[in-house]
Amino acid sequence: MAGPIDITGAMITTPTPAGDWLAVVPVALPIITGAALLMLRKRLHWQAPIAVATLAVVFLATLALLVRVWTFGTVVMTMGRWLPPFGISFTVDLLGALFACTASLVALVCSVAAVQSVARPARRYGYFPFLLLTAVGVNGAFLTGDIFNLYVWFEVFLISSFGLLVVGSTRAQLDGTLKYGVLNLIGTTLFLIATGYLYGIFGTLNMADVIRKVPAVEGAPLMTLATLYLAAFSMKAAAFPVQAWLPASYHTPNVVTSAFFGGVLTKIGVYALLRVLVLLFPLQLAGLSGVIGWVAAATMVLGALGALAQSDIRRMVGFLVISGVGVMLAGLAVGTGPALAGGIFYAMHSMIALTALYLLAGLVAERAGSSSLHVVAGLSSAPVLIIAAFILMLSIAGLPPGSGLWPKIMVVQAALEAQHGWLTAAVLLSSLLTVITLGRFFLFVFWRPPVADGLGERPKRLMSPGPMLALTFLAVVMGLYPEPFVRAASHAADGLLQPDAYVRAVFGEQG
């Protein structure tokens, strides 16, 4: 060896600032405790406390990360000291931090709810490790700045979500997981195809690097690439016409699993659409805007119609999840700053309100001993549930004082300004159908006298409504004091539309 080699051209020589380590905590911590819990499989009473504590720390870490990103701008941490684009960069901008923080909160609430509602056999087969590892994949997807890494996180949360879905192994769960598994695997394979082409065109996988290289590439099939990404992520987001896996599987597992999935997993597809189409391919997005608009309108209206036609209350909520995805896609289709901000705010609202609604459906089904609208009736003696159900109905339909009102106004206003009148009509129509669906649910469950064949058997120990109430309270806060959320969503949308700051954060001033 002839003397030390100069590494400053390839490696980062300065140590990472202490605060930037926050970028990896939401991934590193639950992956370690998740693995530890797998090893402690036999110690059942350790599982729940460790999982809840971990997710609480993860939530605090994402909250601190959000504050840091809000104050100092995009946080970047590149792995293995390799200079970007050679090392994988965790690039946390406001959009990623907002989604990660909301998703971590939902994961924490779900883990608390799971303490009571997950049966002993499911714990023995690793419910809590699966929950932690799903949270790992979810947070990784929100925080990474490398597109192949995004694919890997997709697979991480997908395979852990198989575990959560199937644990318990009832006939319905096996059936639902099989359909969920095969269709989602095909979706991520499409994502991989697109990523292979992306690497072939740009020679890089770092998203900030792709942004720099997009203007220089001429004659490359970028439209094909953007369309492939649209197809792949629409499948994850359960947009029409590739939504069939969601209503086939989400009502089968434990209700806490449904709540977590319904709240968080489809929003990762929406997040990836925002990240890839708005940040990397804005010109192609403008070309695809018409298609996305139709997809959004069909998703909203058909999702709400599907919900209207269900007698199983958990399947009904599943269709409402699909309907909500349509509103976010409408924001994407319009593509202006306020529209994207509306879409982002709606995604945050939807994570919280739909998780709460799933938990409520679980509480109702548990008290009535059935989840069929033919049987569930006469729950008028549970005032807490009635109030929460009423608030959630307003939130999800987009009426005051619920959290869905403001993001819907933002999307509708932006769509009108951009001359997308029919998209506005679709949003309002889907809201009307949602009011009818949830109003009827309310009427049957709480006002109808008990039906003749009587309620099913009630379990001895009922689930506590606490976690559901916490989320409902948050939905009211978002509805009554929307200012900080609107501001945060607007800044996140601006960050997507003007990617200079994102690129500078990764590559320094010369970028």
Added chain:
Amino acid sequence: MEAVLSILVGLFFTAGIYLMLSKAIVRILLGVVVFGNAVNLLIFTAGRIMREVPPVMSLDMTQLTGDTANPLPQALILTAIVISFSFFSFLLVLTFRTYQEVGTDDTVKLRVAEPEGKILPPMGY
């Protein structure tokens, strides 16, 4: 060489999609495997196929001279192979368990989670 592999990738995609259109779950899974391998071959082809020049530099060089094969796509494929293999094994076991419980692997008859009939809610009370 690239042309031959490109045609092969196309054939793989065709076969994979054809199998996935089947009603039998085992065939669908075989289709998913062929589909996944088509993607792996696609990425492999995108990384330039040449084995004469290794992508290695001596100490006094700062960049490679001439075209070499790109090692990164091969690393990507390794990751993708591991992931798709584990998914395939899991789904095979899941299919077998479903067949044990439900007694069919026909997607048309597999309606435990979404039973036919009686799905409409009551019209009033």
